[in-house]
Structure formats: C-alpha cells, structure tokens
Amino acid sequence: MNILDTLLWGVLPYVVMAVLVGGLIWRYKYDQFGWTTRSSQLYESRLLRIASPLFHFGILAVLAGHIMGLVIPKSWTEAVGLSQHAYHFLALSIGTVAGVGTLVGIVMLIVRRRRTGPVFMATTGNDKFMYVMLLGAILAGLATTVLAVFDPNTVDYRETVSPWFRSLWILQPDVGAMAAASTSFHVHVLWGMALFAIWPFTRLVHAFTAPLHYLFRPYIVYRTRGSSPRAGSAPVRRGWEPIGTHDRDSGRRRTRPPRERSGSTSVK
Template identity: 70%
Template sequence: MLPAETAPGSAVELSAPDILLWGALPYIMVVVLVGGLVWRYKYDQFGWTTRSSQLYESKLLRIASPLFHFGLLAVIAGHFFGLVIPKAWTEAVGMSQEFYHFNALLVGGIAGVGTLGGILLLIYRRRTTGPVFMATTKNDKTMYVVLTAAIVFGLWTTLASVFEGEHGHNYRDTVAPWFRSLFVFQPDITAMAAAPFSFHLHTLVGMALFVIWPFTRLVHAFTAPLHYLFRPYIVYRSRDRDRGGSAGAAAARTSGTAARRGWSAVGTRDRDTRNR
C-alpha cells in the first residue's frame, strides 16, 4: 500500500489495483481504441457501417433513433462541462455549487433519461422485429449490454450526487482532476481512488465501451457525414417540351428577367420516350 494525501487531514491507501485501473488502464484503452480503429479502417472498410435496418422497420426507429442520438449529444456535452472545465473556473464566473448541481440534475437528468429511453426502444425494436433480430450479431449484443450499462450507471451517479446534497460526493474534486491529469501523462491516481464505488464502476464500464468500440457498429460515429452540411445543392431539371430549354429559362422569358444560374438551357433536349 502507498499512502497519499488527497485533502488536508485525509489519506488514501493506493493499492496495486488502483495503480493498474487508474494509472495504466486508461492508456491501454486509448491504444486499443486507436489501434483498433486504424486496423478496422484498413482491413474492413466495407464493414465500417451502421448496418442500417431501417428498411425492415421504421416506425419505432423514427422515434428511438433521434431520442437516443440527441440525448447522447447532450450527455457528451455534460461530461465535457463537468470533467474538462475546472471547478475554479465556474466559481470565478459566479456559478455556485448549488446552481451547478441544479443544472446537472435538470439537464443531465433529462439527457440521461432520454438517452436511456432511446436505447431501450432500440433494443425492444431489435428484439421484437424478426428481420432486425436476425441481422443482430454477437458484437451487437455485447455492444448493447455495455452501452446500456454505461448509461444506467452514469444516470445513477448523476442522481446520487445531486440528491445526497451536502453529504454527497463532488466528483469535480476527484474524478475530474484525474481525468484532466491523464492528458498530461501524470495521472492523479490518488484523486480517483478517493471517489466512491459508483463512479469507479461507471468509469470502468465507460472504458470497456471504448475498448470494444472499434469492433462494433459504433465506428460509424467517427465518420459522421458532416460534409453534407457544406456540399452544394443538388439541381433537378424538369422535363419541358418548350423548345427553348428548361422550365427556368421559359419562366425567365415570360417574366422578362434573366435566367438564374444553373437553370439555363444546355443545348440538349431531354428525350421523351413516351412520344417515340
């Protein structure tokens, strides 16, 4: 055991499992995550997909998928705010701990319940829709179990830390410093070891999720079609029997204004096979 000071008047005994779990395992997780993604992209590009089952069933998917994905985006934003931004920064701008915990309960609770509801609907749809269930692999089942566990334990820690009030644990004094210390390769193992078991469990399940990430359909998160937001518009030309060309050109001649770019005649009329 290695004694270490975490706060004035308190000490935490560091054991070998503490050093392994909070000092070495995070970096092992990153190596597996990055290495697995590189391997998957190099040798299984055709498998880098969500394997969408929308053709089999769309009514439940239309509700469950947005609920899960938008809720997850809010959860990620909440983790960033709570783990990356130091407590001293929020206190410096006048945000009290009471106000912070109120927001954590309100926003985090809504996001967590929405995400949990979305994933449960997705699991229900996958289990009760025959073609969707037949397309479910063992990797999918493992992914759903770990992902759901991470959401449940995360919601548990959020609600517990808020409802316990002054007697509850403030993860911004333990988990958050440990998380930030990982990026400078000086893991604050003492801080993380002082956190309650519920936070340990949530963190371990979260790391397990990232370890299996490259080998599941979750890889599609790293190839989100963000370029769709910046791609040019698709111009559709209508069939027009007028000899002058497109409908836009005909409308321009009628109104006496210049034809808009992209709708001018190209010199070749569309073929109408019905009048052959």
C-alpha cells in the same frame, strides 16, 4: 494508493486509448465496407422513428454534460459567479432528463430489435454485446447521479474524477484523486473505459464518421433535353462538359449536312 489503483487509474486509461486509436485505424484500413450502422430501417421504421432520435439526441446531451463536468475546472465556474449549489442543480436536472431520455431510447431500440422478426434475425452477437455495454454505461451513469443526491458520503466528482481526467492528457495521471472517488464513480469509469475499448470493433464506430463533406457538395446539374438554346434567349453557360473524343466529335461535324435557311430559294 496501492498497485491496483496504479494499474486501474494510471495504466489502464492509456491502454484503452491505444486500443481505441489502433482499433479505429485498423478498422478503417481493413474494413471500410463494414464501417456502417447496418441500418434496419428497411425492416421497421415506425418505432425507429421515435427511438432513434430520442437515443441520439439524449446521448449527445449526456456527452456535453460529461465534457462540462470533466473538462471545466470547479474554479472556473465559481469565477464566473456560478455557485456550487447552482451548478449541481443544473447538472442534476439537465443530466437526469438527458439520461432518462437516452435510457428510454435505447430500451425502445432493444425492444424493437427483439420483437421485430427481420430486425432480430439481422442482429449479430456483436450487436447484442454492444447493447449490453451501452445499457450498462447508461445505468451506471444514472446510478452515480442518484447516489450523489441521496448518499451524503459520496465524494464530489469535481474534486476527484475531474482532476484525474484532466491529468491524463498531460501524461501525469493523478491516481490519488481517482482512488479517493466513491465506488459508484469507480464502476462508472471502468464500465466507460470498457465501452471505449470495444468501440472500434462494433457498429458504434459510425460515430466517428461525420458526413461533413455533405455541406460542401456541388449542386446536382441536370442536362436539358435540347442541345441548342431557344430563339431569342440568352446563351447559358454549361455546368458540364460533353463526354467524347476529339476525333469522334470532329467526325460528327464533318458528316453533318449543312442547314438550309428557311425561305431561301436557289437561283440557276
């Protein structure tokens, strides 16, 4: 280890965390109206209908694979009977499919944004930089997967990157473990940290806004045309309250003429 290793793997991760959390708080406090994806579906939807689900479902699968590889220790998978060979086979097969799907999805999104005139005109410099960072992170991840298979000198990330990642959360960064990782993992991790550092300041911020309140919204209540129930029908409990003031409602009741009974005659 040297000073550079200490700065990169012992100090920089906490700087990125501070920027990420602080940026999210700042964005939520001062730019709530900008906390959006700035959807361009209105301009073009045919290609977006394919590219967007492919990218989003692919990135969710990639995220799940990273969580499994970084959070779950190697001893745990071996304890449940999952051998190292079987684990790497599953990680390689599922990770490759998820990574390729994500790559195809983002390439389709970039092509759509470049070739569709209104969408390209609505693209800012911030969006272009975000796409470059996303594409670079995906390519770096796929490169580490390929090199881990064909390069025999690649060090197992479950013995280097994973222990380092878990050590960060107990505030005891294992700098030596990360320093011993292969160069491909160094590039992938540095690019990933750069992506998280710019995350709060791009449209990627919408990933932290899950519309969970949609699951608990009340049903939409429609008002009937008539104010009085039908003859012979059971009284229905209103799901809404009339809007008005007591003096106005009482004034209406006083000025309303009394109803005459049907078929009744007056006797003098």
